[in-house]
Amino acid sequence: MIGDSLPRLCSVCLHPDRSEIDRQLVTGTALRKIAEQVPLSVTALFRHKAHVESRIVQARQADEIAAGRSLASRLDELASIARRQLQRAEQGNDVRTALLALRELTRLLEVETRAESQAARVQINVAAFDLNALSDRDKSALIERLLNNGGRLPIAWVQGQIAELDVSDAEADQG
Secondary structure, eight states: OHHHSSSOOOOTTOTTTTTHHHHHHHTTOOOHHHHTTTOOHHHHHHHHHHHHHHHHHHHHHHHHHHHHHHHHHHHHHHHHHHHHHHHHHHTTTTTHHHHHHHHHHHHHHHHHHHHHHHHHHHHOOGOOOOOOSSHHHHHHHHHHHHHHHHOOOOHHHHHHEEEEEHHHHHHHHHH
């Protein structure tokens, strides 16, 4: 028969008091107690409980995605501000402000990298990269990519670049 091949509809999903039933299921009310209040079997409530749990998981995932997008958007906005500050500082030969902007970009990169690694549940091995062996031209190209195109550089290397700027800044202050 054709009717036998169709999936059964959930009697609780179709029930007029579904939202109240769902609330009771979520709060942990015993299935027997709910079944006493509404004309539904404990078995039907048990099967429906999987629907409720599935919707809760979906809602949490949607919330996490929305929170992640919001965080990424705020990080992008802050990075954009820091890049503009860096550009102004470079145009004005203001080494100290350029250094502060680079530090802020590094901090934002650390936050983003941590969030990405937690999301992917992957450990990042910075030691696997030997960017110190790159030529100054290649390092400049990588920094430009980082600042302009959102490229990813190992944090240790970026911190090394900032340390070199600190040294040159200290030497400029003394000289």
